[in-house]
Amino acid sequence: MKVIDILRVKGGTLFTVSPDEHLSVGVTTMADQDIGSLVVMAHGELVGMLTFREVIEALVRNGGSIGSLLVRGVMDDHPLTCTPETEMDEVRRMMLGRHARYMPVLDGSTLMGVISFYDVAKAVVDGQDFENRMLKAYIRDWPLEDQPADSETPNP
DSSP, X not given: OBHHHHHHHHOOOOOEEOTTSBHHXXXXXXXXXXXXXXXXXXXXXXXXXXXXXXXXXXXXXXXXXXXXXXXXXXXXXXXXXXXXXXXXXXHHHHHHHHTOSEEEEEEXXXXXXXXXHHXXXXXXXXXXXXXXXXXXXXXXXXXXXXXXXXXXXXXX
16 A cells, blocks of 8 residues: 555645744644644645654743744644655654654655555555455355265265
């Protein structure tokens, strides 16, 4: 399975923020949309990611206040990315290795979407469920090779 398969199911809704926005704007968008991340875009290019992790770290550093912080000062400016053709096993390894919960998907410099660790886990579980159903169907329809046909049954 590839990243493109998740994006097809998930859809293409993206929420973005500018690096020069106040952090409060980003936090409000995240809360209003019930999402854990925003893609930070400048001049049509991905320049970072803002996740609840960066927000919490900023709150701790700033004594519990967002104040006048800008997204630029809080965002992850080197987010982990993948392509639509990246295999799911590789995405899992990448996300686990960096403790990343969100990953922008880029096709060249075009942002295609964002996948979350939840999306990846759901895709894996759905794939396993499908395989499990197929195996059960195969076993249920297993031909009985050792049983002779009725016309071949010997008379006692």
